[in-house]
Every structure is written in structure tokens, then in C-alpha cells.
Amino acid sequence: DGGITQSPKYLFRKEGQNVTLSCEQNLNHDAMYWYRQDPGQGLRLIYYSQIVNDFQKGDIAEGYSVSREKKESFPLTVTSAQKNPTAFYLCASRKEAEAFFGQGTRLTVV
């Protein structure tokens, strides 16, 4: 079945550590996105990529980094520079109108 997969589902990070969230899609979509969701704030765009080896900052890119070496993969690294990383992270891919989301990763800093 085609779809978009995020892993892990839950992730715990110690302060000062970098962590990488995985996002893989087999939908053959060019565009991929990372969003962060906090209670009461909806989805905020972190980074997006419209083509392999190219990506753009979204509204809240500080403290995050991404890569797009393959069409299928768009990993997000949450660096120690991100001061408040605890959130629900959603990856999406899109071809035309509809965006398909992965099931999300809940990141908690302990």
C-alpha cells in the first residue's frame, strides 16, 4: 500500500541532544513538509522541499535541519538549539491538491 511513514511514534530526548525524525513516502510525491503542532496553535511549517536536493525554511525553522537526498525521504533533525522541542511533529507529502500526512512523532524532552 502507498503511504507516508513516520518513525518513531514516540521519542524522548535529553536536553542538549540532537534527534532525527524519519519520514518516508512511497507515493512518488515531489513535495514534502514538516509541521509542528502544539496545543491551541495548529500546524506550523518548519521546512518544506519541492524537489530532491532542495528545501526551504518554513515559519519556524530555527533549531531544526533537514535533508532531501532521495525523493522518498525527508528526515528532520531537532537540534539542541531548539529551545522548546516538545511537540507533535507531522510529516506530509503532496502532489497536487491533497496533502497526505504520516501518523506523527511525539517528541518529549526529559
Add this chain to the structure above:
Amino acid sequence: RKEVEQDPGPFNVPEGATVAFNCTYSNSASQSFFWYRQDCRKEPKLLMSVYSSGNEDGRFTAQLNRASQYISLLIRDSKLSDSATYLCVVNWAGTASKLTFGTGTRLQVTL
């Protein structure tokens, strides 16, 4: 002013009721519009696109008012299973595939 604004709710309605949500957007160059549904602690899923002439899908009707820069979602004959958060999503013209989400409106349908 936020780019996309929604009333967060919650809207508490009895089964069978009709409920409507509005969403306003600030950029008049916005190109395309969508309603997504998000269940608690789950990912958003597309409910319906919103077309200029308005469109209907079963009990759901979406409308666009470009002059006033808002879109609406009407749900008729509400079901318990309609309980969720409804997200308004706007695609800006000129920024290709960048989607901007509203904060969502929570709907709770009760017996």
C-alpha cells in the same frame, strides 16, 4: 493578524443538528482552499477541497467567499462520529505548494 483564522470552539451540538464553521484568510492572492479533519492525537486527513462555486459531499457543504476572504463548512445531521477538530487550510498563490493551516475548530457532537 494571523494568515488563517478560525474560532477554536468547542462547538457542542446534539446529534442531528446542523453546524457551521467559518475561516478567514488574510492574503487575497490565496489560490486554493481545503478543509481537513483531525481526530484527537491523530494526523489530519483531507475532508474536502473548497471550490469557487461551492461544493457538497453528502452531509458536508463547503463554500468560498473571495470578496470577504472566508470559507465555510456546513455539516448537516451531525453524527457522533463527526466529533473532531476541523482545520482550514489555504494555499498561497506564488508560493507553489506551501499550505498554511488554521488552528482548527473543535466539534463535539453529543447524544
